[in-house]
Amino acid sequence: MQIGTYIRRQPATLTSLPAAIGAELDSFSGLRQTPERIVLLGTGSSMNALLAGAEALEEGTGASVIAKEPEAFLRLPPRASGQRTLVLAASQSGMSITTIEAVRLSVQLGFPTLVITGEAGSLITETGAEIIVMPIGPETVGPKTMGYTATVISVLAVAAKLANKTVDVSRLIAQLEQTAETGLVAAKDLVARFGVPDYILVAGQATHLGTALEASLKIAEISGVPTSAFDTEEALHGHVYGTTDKSLVIAIAQTETEAKVAANLGEALAELGPRTVVLNLSGYPTPFDLDVSWPTAPEQQWLAGCWAPMPLQWYGCELAIARGIDPDKMIYPNLGRRLNVRIRKEA
Numbered sequence: 613m614q615i616g617t618y619i620r621r622q623p624a625t626l627t628s629l630p631a632a633i634g635a636e637l638d639s640f641s642g643l644r645q646t647p648e649r650i651v652l653l654g655t656g657s658s659m660n661a662l663l664a665g666a667e668a669l670e671e672g673t674g675a676s677v678i679a680k681e682p683e684a685f686l687r688l689p690p691r692a693s694g695q696r697t698l699v700l701a702a703s704q705s706g707m708s709i710t711t712i713e714a715v716r717l718s719v720q721l722g723f724p725t726l727v728i729t730g731e732a733g734s735l736i737t738e739t740g741a742e743i744i745v746m747p748i749g750p751e752t753v754g755p756k757t758m759g760y761t762a763t764v765i766s767v768l769a770v771a772a773k774l775a776n777k778t779v780d781v782s783r784l785i786a787q788l789e790q791t792a793e794t795g796l797v798a799a800k801d802l803v804a805r806f807g808v809p810d811y812i813l814v815a816g817q818a819t820h821l822g823t824a825l826e827a828s829l830k831i832a833e834i835s836g837v838p839t840s841a842f843d844t845e846e847a848l849h850g851h852v853y854g855t856t857d858k859s860l861v862i863a864i865a866q867t868e869t870e871a872k873v874a875a876n877l878g879e880a881l882a883e884l885g886p887r888t889v890v891l892n893l894s895g896y897p898t899p900f901d902l903d904v905s906w907p908t909a910p911e912q913q914w915l916a917g918c919w920a921p922m923p924l925q926w927y928g929c930e931l932a933i934a935r936g937i938d939p940d941k942m943i944y945p946n947l948g949r950r951l952n953v954r955i956r957k958e959a
């Protein structure tokens with residue numbers, strides 16, 4: 613299983629990335645002024661990573677932050693206004709057709725446009741935007757894990773740069789290796805306890821709305837198990853009604869309040885049938901917690917979006933294995949081609 617190599621590479625990539633892209637960030641003219649409006653632009657994992665950084669961007673700059681899928685951006689691009697605007701785009705492959713077109717349009721419209729990508733020489737690097745190429749090396753499996761968390765830490769590094777803060781996670785490598793390894797054990801344990809659920813709902817807030825969306829995307833792409841993700845508030849307001857006694861709800865908690873809400877949800881659902889576990893990064897235990905070792909320093913918790921997905925990346929793989937599917941491939945390997953969402957390298 614190749615994907616496991618990339619999941620395990622994340623502690624090293626995450627802890628080295630901020631320093632590796634620091635000089636590039638210093639050189640970008642688009643980051644010299646504090647924006648008043650930030651438009652996030654991307655799709656799939658890249659949009660999830662941008663969303664994982666949205667609150668840090670908002671807190672660090674005071675800007676209003678909106679997210680646009682590329683087609684929405686093309687249909688209704690931001691209007692020129694008195695507000696200083698930054699368009700922050702991401703595409704791990706640099707080959708998603710509509711993201712490339714939307715970035716071109718953004719540059720044409722004169723917005724400072726910064727793109728985070730994993731591929732030097734990809735088409736998105738030829739759009740005229742300022743480009744951060746994440747120096748993480750190739751990720752040659754269908755479902756990307758390392759590319760996602762690398763994009764999250766890059767977005768957080770942009771937020772830090774705009775807020776004149778620094779991101780230093782270089783001393784976290786041993787802890788993050790623990791997170792990856794305990795995450796694998798927790799994922800195996802989930803499959804042993806609950807088998808293959810008929811549906812998995814992932815709920816998270818703030819940075820972990822991105823985590824929830826990414827976990828549900830990855831589990832679906834790797835294992836083919838039906839998933840969804842919602843802001844926790846949305847889940848509580850109705851979407852948990854769509855679960856059965858064969859379903860699993862994964863609630864992500866970053867604060868004590870969120871942990872209490874998650875525990876209350878777990879208790880309420882247990883009486884009705886659906887199972888609940890809590891991906892609990894808060895330090896306030898609940899009876900539903902996955903047994904994962906997390907970085908605990910309070911001043912680093914705003915970065916948690918870059919390490920929180922690891923156990924659920926493993927969970928996607930373990931579910932695939934339980935279903936007799938190769939986790940390295942997307943569940944429908946050639947579907948992306950059929951759906952024309954990518955410009956292929958040969959095109």
Ligand SMILES: N[C@@H]1[C@@H](O)[C@H](O)[C@@H](COP(=O)(O)O)O[C@@H]1O
Pocket residue numbers: 655656657658702703704705706707708711756833948953
């Ligand atoms: N199935 C893939 C997704 O997994 C990926 O997240 C998305 C965006 O890719 P990129 O970040 O390269 O633009 O493209 C495809 O649809």
